[in-house]
Structure formats: C-alpha cells, structure tokens
Amino acid sequence: MTNENPASRFAAMLEVRARKLGEWRERRVAAGSEVFQPQAENVPVFILTAGLVKLYYPVANGEEWTKSYIADHGVFGPTSIEAPIMQFGARAIEDCCLGTMRLTWLAGQLGEDAALVGALGQFQAWLFERKRQREEDLLCRAAEERYLAFVEGETALTARLEQQEIAAYLRVTPVALSRIRRRLKQQGRLSAGASSP
Known part of the structure; x- marks a missing residue:
C-alpha cells in the first residue's frame, strides 16, 4: 500500500472493516447512471472498488460543474451527520463496482480506531490540497x-x-x-x- 494515495489507503481500510463487521453492501452502477443525485438525503458512504465516477454540482442554468473524478479506488459521500442532504451528485462514467456503509457506522468506527482516524486525517489533508490546487488552477x-x-x-x-x-x-x-x-x-x-x- 505504500504507493497508494491517502484516498485509496483510507478506502481500503474502510472496506476491510466494513466487510469484517458485516456493514459492507455491494452495489453495481452502469455507465451513465446516477450513483446519487444532488439534494439526495440519507446517502451512505461509498467506496469505489472499480470503475470511474464523476462528482458534480448542478448550476441554476441546468448545466453541471465537475467537482472531481474518482478512478478505480476511492471514497466519497456525506461528510457530516449534521448535513444529511448532498449538495453534489455522483454519476458513473464507466461501469462501477461500489461498496456502501452507513455514515453513523463510520462515525462509530472513528470513535474506536486511532489508525482509522489517522488515515482519515491524511485523506482530508490530501483532499484539501487537491481542492486548493483545483481552485488555483481555475482562478489563476x-x-x-x-x-x-x-x-x-x-x-x-x-x-x-x-x-x-x-x-x-x-x-x-x-x-x-x-x-x-x-x-x-x-x-x-x-x-x-x-x-x-
């Protein structure tokens, strides 16, 4: 796992725990299909195990702004139990294999596992830097x-x-x-x- 980015590492740790504890739910999504739409409620945490997903924001004129892409292995979905409505959507660009888990389950795991908390911290720092670079690219x-x-x-x-x-x-x-x-x-x-x- 040493060459994996922090998103893949965090996703792998979550997958192992979710499978071991019976929380993992397998889901397949065909290319072109929505994984979830903007404004969806009670969305689980997703782990992409194969395929390509586009995360996007809707804009007022009916267009979309691409947030990011997740290829082959990564994690996405809600980030807070207090904010249950998704502001962005997710669409399969290729046929995808996904696993899901409840956000409340993940929150419980983070309360019990320091290694998982560390991996989450590395993932968040990596994600912050990618978002900062994307913003700089678009503006500068x-x-x-x-x-x-x-x-x-x-x-x-x-x-x-x-x-x-x-x-x-x-x-x-x-x-x-x-x-x-x-x-x-x-x-x-x-x-x-x-x-x-």
Missing part, C-alpha cells in the same frame, strides 16, 4: 495551462475521459479544448499520444 491559470497540468498530472484519467468531460472539468467548451489541443500539438508541447483520449 489560462485554459492551455490547465489542460497541460491535467494531462501531465492525470495521465491515466485523461485516456479514460471523452473530450467533453475534460472540457467540462477545465471549464472550457469542447470546441475550445479542441483548438487548445491542436495549438499545443503544433507547438510541440503535447505529444501525439497525450492529445487523443
């Missing part, structure tokens, strides 16, 4: 720079996403992304393999 980087950073930092994810998904994540139109990719390729700043998801 040009679209070309955001795309290059995404391709370099998320190589495996780039290959799995369609152009419209990448464009939405970067907050540009698919046409603008196509132009950015063409321009970067002409400038020699983007390899042929990196330019085609």
Whole structure:
C-alpha cells in the first residue's frame, strides 16, 4: 500500500472493516447512471472498488460543474451527520463496482480506531490540497495551462475521459479544448499520444 494515495489507503481500510463487521453492501452502477443525485438525503458512504465516477454540482442554468473524478479506488459521500442532504451528485462514467456503509457506522468506527482516524486525517489533508490546487488552477491559470497540468498530472484519467468531460472539468467548451489541443500539438508541447483520449 505504500504507493497508494491517502484516498485509496483510507478506502481500503474502510472496506476491510466494513466487510469484517458485516456493514459492507455491494452495489453495481452502469455507465451513465446516477450513483446519487444532488439534494439526495440519507446517502451512505461509498467506496469505489472499480470503475470511474464523476462528482458534480448542478448550476441554476441546468448545466453541471465537475467537482472531481474518482478512478478505480476511492471514497466519497456525506461528510457530516449534521448535513444529511448532498449538495453534489455522483454519476458513473464507466461501469462501477461500489461498496456502501452507513455514515453513523463510520462515525462509530472513528470513535474506536486511532489508525482509522489517522488515515482519515491524511485523506482530508490530501483532499484539501487537491481542492486548493483545483481552485488555483481555475482562478489563476489560462485554459492551455490547465489542460497541460491535467494531462501531465492525470495521465491515466485523461485516456479514460471523452473530450467533453475534460472540457467540462477545465471549464472550457469542447470546441475550445479542441483548438487548445491542436495549438499545443503544433507547438510541440503535447505529444501525439497525450492529445487523443
């Protein structure tokens, strides 16, 4: 587990405990289907064990803002018992295998297990840094720079996403992304393999 990111490590610890204690509930979600919708209540904690999930926020004009993607192994869902309504939604981009557990069960486990609390702390710090970087990218980087950073930092994810998904994540139109990719390729700043998801 030494090469895993803190999200995968925390998810793995939760999965082991939930399975051992009979809390784990298996769920499969087909590509394109909602895992849960924004404003859903009583959503369990999800652990993705295979597939690709998009977390997104709805906006007033009916569009979506991509929050993040979770690929192959990670944890998502509610973060507080006091805030039971989800502000964001989750959609399967690929067929997904998930496990669920109750948030109240997780809270009880955190009260009993210092190692789990430590893993949660590492996960939260990792998540905070990813959110900080995403905010900085959207506010301070040009679209070309955001795309290059995404391709370099998320190589495996780039290959799995369609152009419209990448464009939405970067907050540009698919046409603008196509132009950015063409321009970067002409400038020699983007390899042929990196330019085609």
